Amino acid sequence: MANAEAIKIEVVYALPDEQVLLPLLLPAGSTIPDAVRASGLAARFPEIESAETRFGIFGKIEKEPAARILKSGDRVEIYRPLLIDPKEARKARAAKAKARRQ
Numbered sequence: 001m002a003n004a005e006a007i008k009i010e011v012v013y014a015l016p017d018e019q020v021l022l023p024l025l026l027p028a029g030s031t032i033p034d035a036v037r038a039s040g041l042a043a044r045f046p047e048i049e050s051a052e053t054r055f056g057i058f059g060k061i062e063k064e065p066a067a068r069i070l071k072s073g074d075r076v077e078i079y080r081p082l083l084i085d086p087k088e089a090r091k092a093r094a095a096k097a098k099a100r101r102q
Contacts, residue, residue, distance in 0.1 A: 005027060005028050006025050006026065006027060006028065007025070007026055007027075007028055007030065007070055007071060007072040007073075007074075008023065008024070008025055008072050008073065009023075009024050009026060009030075009035055009070055009072070009073070009074045009075065009076060010022065010023050010024070010074075010075045010076065011024060011035050011036065011038075011039040011041065011075075011076045011078070012075060012076070012077050012078065013041050013045060013048065013077075013078040014080075015045075015080070020041065020044075022039050022041070024038055024039060026038060026070065029069060030069070030070050031065065031066055031067070031068055031069060031070065032055045032057075032062060032065035032066070032068050032070065032076055033065060033066050034070075035070060035076045036048065036055070036076065036078065041078065047080070048078055050081065052081040053078060053079065053080070053081065054079040054081075055076060055077065055078055055079065056076075056077045056079060057070075057074050057075065057076060057077070058074070058075055058077070059077065061079070
């Protein structure tokens with residue numbers, strides 16, 4: 001593979017107690033699923049295969065990851081599903097704070 005035909009990217013995945021950042025060299029024309037497969041992270045973290053898993057580039061969720069052609073320098077991010085709805089978490093914190101004040 002010649003350098004002109006390859007792109008340098010990173011694939012990242014974070015858990016509460018572990019973060020993984022893998023630099024990869026992929027063929028030009030690679031997509032997000034190509035990068036995830038090449039990273040091998042799904043074998044290490046099987047939850048990545050979930051239909052609820054979302055993917056993005058530099059903090060922006062990609063609605064169609066299979067259609068996103070990667071560019072050199074992209075950082076593919078693998079997002080875990082939320083454990084609790086953020087609105088519900090805020091309500092619970094507010095209720096807890098109100099109970100403490102009373």
